[in-house]
Amino acid sequence: MTAHPLHHVTAIAGDARRNLDVYTRVLGLRLVKKTVNFDDPSAYHFYYGDEAGAPGSILTFFPWEHAARGRLGAGETQETLFRVPAGALAWWADRLEAEGLDVSAPETRFGETALPFRDPDGMRLALVETPAAGDEPAWTTDEIPAERALRGMRGVRLLLRATGPTAAILGDVFGFQETGRDGSVIRMEATGAPYGTVVELVEAPGAMPARAGRGSVHHIAFRASDDAAQAAMADKLRQSHGLQTTEQRDRNYFRSVYFREPGGVLFEIATDSPGFAIDEARDALGKALKLPPQYEKHRAEIEKVLPGLG
Template sequence: MQAIKRIHHITAIVGDPNENIKFYRDVLGLRMVKQTVNFDDSGVYHLYFADYDGTPGTVITFFNWMVDRPGQKGSGQVGRIGFRIPKGSMSEWQQHFDKLNISTKISQLFGQDTLEFDDVHGLELALIEDDTARENHEIIGFHGAVLLSSDPDGTKELLVRTMGLNQLDINDRNYHFETAGEEKHHIITEIPPSPRGRFGIGTVHHIAWSLPELSMLEEWQGLLRDKGFAVTEVRDRNYFKSIYLSERGDVVFEFATDEPGFDVDEDKSKLGTSLQLPPQYEDRRTQFEKELPKLDL
């Protein structure tokens, strides 16, 4: 079986959608490539941000809860999410955050200088420099993520033995892995495990791994079931097809196809500019447009 080459997307739970848009579009400079609803809980928005093209490996998505229910960060979740920026751009980003009164600190979380900060809803983020300088200092895509596993060795077994990630380092604080693809996404698993978390605003719901197309997704579905995981049926998310499971450390993993992409229902030049609904909800469009908050686009 071909190794997993990169993260596809990461999905978090946050609050007010307009605060969400302002932060990821105006502060971080990402493009909102899709506005739709949570296919499994249609009363809330599902907003997608990425590079201009919506490339897998750059996509962060959000369920926008309008109730005041902060989450509890802990095991069974994804922790801090790292974005990659061009070489030599960290000081400029730090100055940018300082002007906006966004608190930052420098750590070595990902084995090199890591600029840590939180978004407007308390989601933990970071910026890490790439090896290559570029003309602009825009976010390139993901650098990686921290997994708050309740069973770090069980998570390690899946990541390395089954998914084909390379083990970079083990110390008394974490395990450090890297995906096999050209993006070389970094995955940190903290040790020892933290107390069990609770989903809510400011927490990550799941991390999705990239697969090229449906036949490969089905092969992975069979392999994971053979290894004893409770894997879902293939679900059609319009922009990709996917399967879900809870791995040994209780973190929700999704495996998602790169096809068909985010321009399946909108021209690429207009991505994210209007509400897109899956066929099963199209007859409720008037209701959604009335009840969902108006977005500041």
């Protein structure tokens, strides 16, 4: 069965300038698209990723300055994981601590070393040493050399009251396979792509429900090669699992359908095409504010409302 690893993760932030600084300067990701929330054009939508904005490297944010802090709970992405080359974590621990981020001690998970930390909004992330990452091209900055730079997402951890129904969806619809268990955590992996291939399911039967807000992940998206592959997955969800997706929505850089999986996490299926270079050259990604066609005629008003990033 064809596997469909992660396409992107979308989260909620507070201050837009702080978010931009943390993810581009501190973590060294590339801002590959600066646009607006299609449902709320008074707020930015930032897309961070690798040099090309490849599927599986993308972490996106809706920065709402006055958003209340979220509460981690059942039915939510507990942690978003990024890949770094082997031997990079000590350097990253020093850097993140020097920047005032909340950094935890390294952990061994399924034979890999992970460095958990939180961004200023409280979002939980981890850097995971991945030997293959050191041989891959890197987006670098003046402060972050290639031997330390992030190389796309490793995956996500989901916090669930029961893992079985979610695991069934991941296996039957998205082609993930169980590759390990560690106490209450199940690891499932996809093959055929370097990025976004791990989903870990953390079972917590007594967990309080999640409350979305600043620092929360809004949804996670899985890859579909094209519209036909997306439609096939939506059909399988309906026929085999009794789950309905939304109608397809055009997000300019991909086309999406959404559904709530049995554990309560909002899942998206996003097409690989047309990609982020559809409206600006690859070497200029993220430079200009890009608006969807329905908002272009309101550009002047939107630019007045959006917070300054200087």
